[in-house]
Amino acid sequence: MQLASTGSGAEGRSAGRPVSRQVLADHVYEELLASLMDGRLEPGAAVSIDGTARELDVSPTPVREALARLEHTGMVRRVALKGYRVAPVFTQEDFAELMEARLAIEPVNARLACSRLTPGHLRELEQAVTDLKDAPRGPSFAEFRSYLEADERFHRLIAEQTGNQFMVAAYAALGGQIQRFRLFGGVGITDAEHAIAEHQAVLDAFASGDPQQAEAAMAEHVRKVRGRAIADAPAD
Amino acid sequence: MQLASTGSGAEGRSAGRPVSRQVLADHVYEELLASLMDGRLEPGAAVSIDGTARELDVSPTPVREALARLEHTGMVRRVALKGYRVAPVFTQEDFAELMEARLAIEPVNARLACSRLTPGHLRELEQAVTDLKDAPRGPSFAEFRSYLEADERFHRLIAEQTGNQFMVAAYAALGGQIQRFRLFGGVGITDAEHAIAEHQAVLDAFASGDPQQAEAAMAEHVRKVRGRAIADAPAD
DNA sequence: CCGGGCCAGGTCCTATAGGATCTGAACATG
DNA sequence: CATGTTCAGATCCTATAGGACCTGGCCCGG
Numbered sequence: 375m376q377l378a379s380t381g382s383g384a385e386g387r388s389a390g391r392p393v394s395r396q397v398l399a400d401h402v403y404e405e406l407l408a409s410l411m412d413g414r415l416e417p418g419a420a421v422s423i424d425g426t427a428r429e430l431d432v433s434p435t436p437v438r439e440a441l442a443r444l445e446h447t448g449m450v451r452r453v454a455l456k457g458y459r460v461a462p463v464f465t466q467e468d469f470a471e472l473m474e475a476r477l478a479i480e481p482v483n484a485r486l487a488c489s490r491l492t493p494g495h496l497r498e499l500e501q502a503v504t505d506l507k508d509a510p511r512g513p514s515f516a517e518f519r520s521y522l523e524a525d526e527r528f529h530r531l532i533a534e535q536t537g538n539q540f541m542v543a544a545y546a547a548l549g550g551q552i553q554r555f556r557l558f559g560g561v562g563i564t565d566a567e568h569a570i571a572e573h574q575a576v577l578d579a580f581a582s583g584d585p586q587q588a589e590a591a592m593a594e595h596v597r598k599v600r601g602r603a604i605a606d607a608p609a610d
Numbered sequence: 611m612q613l614a615s616t617g618s619g620a621e622g623r624s625a626g627r628p629v630s631r632q633v634l635a636d637h638v639y640e641e642l643l644a645s646l647m648d649g650r651l652e653p654g655a656a657v658s659i660d661g662t663a664r665e666l667d668v669s670p671t672p673v674r675e676a677l678a679r680l681e682h683t684g685m686v687r688r689v690a691l692k693g694y695r696v697a698p699v700f701t702q703e704d705f706a707e708l709m710e711a712r713l714a715i716e717p718v719n720a721r722l723a724c725s726r727l728t729p730g731h732l733r734e735l736e737q738a739v740t741d742l743k744d745a746p747r748g749p750s751f752a753e754f755r756s757y758l759e760a761d762e763r764f765h766r767l768i769a770e771q772t773g774n775q776f777m778v779a780a781y782a783a784l785g786g787q788i789q790r791f792r793l794f795g796g797v798g799i800t801d802a803e804h805a806i807a808e809h810q811a812v813l814d815a816f817a818s819g820d821p822q823q824a825e826a827a828m829a830e831h832v833r834k835v836r837g838r839a840i841a842d843a844p845a846d
Numbered sequence: 847c848c849g850g851g852c853c854a855g856g857t858c859c860t861a862t863a864g865g866a867t868c869t870g871a872a873c874a875t876g
Numbered sequence: 877c878a879t880g881t882t883c884a885g886a887t888c889c890t891a892t893a894g895g896a897c898c899t900g901g902c903c904c905g906g
Contacts, residue, residue: 423859475776544715660886859894861893
């Protein structure tokens with residue numbers, strides 16, 4: 375059938391051969407991840423191996439491999455001989471634990487990233503904050519999707535800019551969960567004005583080049599997000 | 611061939627049916643993990659899917675799934691269309707990054723775990739420190755294997771005792787790397803006396819029930835491990 | 847009316863087949 | 877001698893087949 379579908383190597387440096395060919399399992403992984411991030415797959419829904427394979431027009435083998443990788447991100451859970459399910463909705467307790475973890479990791483990331491900041495990094499962060507301000511904030515998901523994307527990008531960029539592979543891994547272990555909470559926790563869009571101001575404060579600290587200040591600004595941001603979410607008190 | 615029939619395990623199972631059947635991919639995963647932890651697979655060595663399948667007398671499909679899960683632990687790396695390799699040896703830079711990450715995560719774990727400590731938890735930690743003291747510390751790997759196991763267990767228990775699933779995940783993202791470093795970094799056994807004393811100090815802080823002190827003791831331990839390793843200056 | 851057996855469809859899991867690709871060595875050529 | 881070519885084996889990757897298990901609907905006897 376459509377064996378070596380090729381089609382992916384548009385990114386090659388020069389013509390000829392793409393340096394790294396796309397494998398089907400990678401494509402399936404990205405497709406599933408996008409579905410999860412976009413909220414197309416609801417919490418608790420079953421993710422059938424065979425069904426996903428039919429839907430993407432591939433065999434179950436690459437789907438199985440992609441799901442095995444996804445399980446480690448915490449966005450899907452697997453029960454032996456029963457299959458995979460999208461992780462269930464956050465409880466308030468889950469949320470408190472997640473914020474505790476973010477508070478341990480993200481301020482450190484901010485300090486490390488700030489201490490080795492480059493002009494290029496700073497521009498990327500500025501772009502993220504600009505996108506955050508410009509993003510539409512309507513009631514439907516499609517409307518604030520770009521807002522959530524810019525928010526996630528800001529935090530991820532800081533993690534990557536630490537240059538520390540382990541801090542990136544630690545943040546990645548949380549990143550998917552953060553996104554999941556943003557989608558289903560019921561908050562995240564009502565506090566846009568406050569959140570934007572706090573992001574701006576973090577950015578200012580970066581611009582000033584003071585790692586301690588960056589760490590403090592990030593800690594304050596995470597604490598305030600937690601505070602606002604608790605105040606909103608999602609009915610659960 | 612030997613489908614779900616008998617023959618394969620050779621483990622005389624008691625009777626009836628196990629409530630949760632073992633899936634082959636899980637068995638392969640554990641087998642590979644043990645090989646990696648024990649150092650039977652050297653850094654940089656290729657881990658062939660077909661070869662592993664032949665060796666364990668299973669088909670390549672479960673091996674592929676197990677390796678996909680292992681990749682996320684950082685202990686093996688995958689290159690599309692080229693296969694899996696055991697992660698290479700730590701450089702001094704890798705080590706510095708790992709210690710930075712541990713310094714961000716483990717003291718927080720100690721504080722959280724101490725603040726909700728139970729007598730049962732304390733006993734488990736005491737047992738780990740006791741095992742650490744009693745473990746043989748010979749030159750060959752087989753001799754200090756139990757030492758490394760007790761060391762890893764101590765830190766992992768603290769992560770689990772936080773009761774915070776995300777801190778456990780963050781630590782797990784580092785745990786395999788810590789183990790890898792202990793095996794191949796050239797240090798970890800020469801500083802046993804110091805390390806044991808520091809573990810004892812952490813344990814004492816837990817016994818006193820002071821989370822701040824526990825956090826400080828853990829931070830000091832990690833810093834000193836880093837300091838001793840740098841002093842040893844592995845030739846690299 | 848209601849509960850238990852039976853069957854069909856779906857799913858998971860493993861094995862196997864075969865195409866596509868990489869690797870390394872033998873070999874030819876300037 | 878150095879360099880490029882060819883080829884065989886190993887390996888990766890995907891598709892497919894089939895056994896085992898679970899689920900839900902249907903039928904039948906009490």
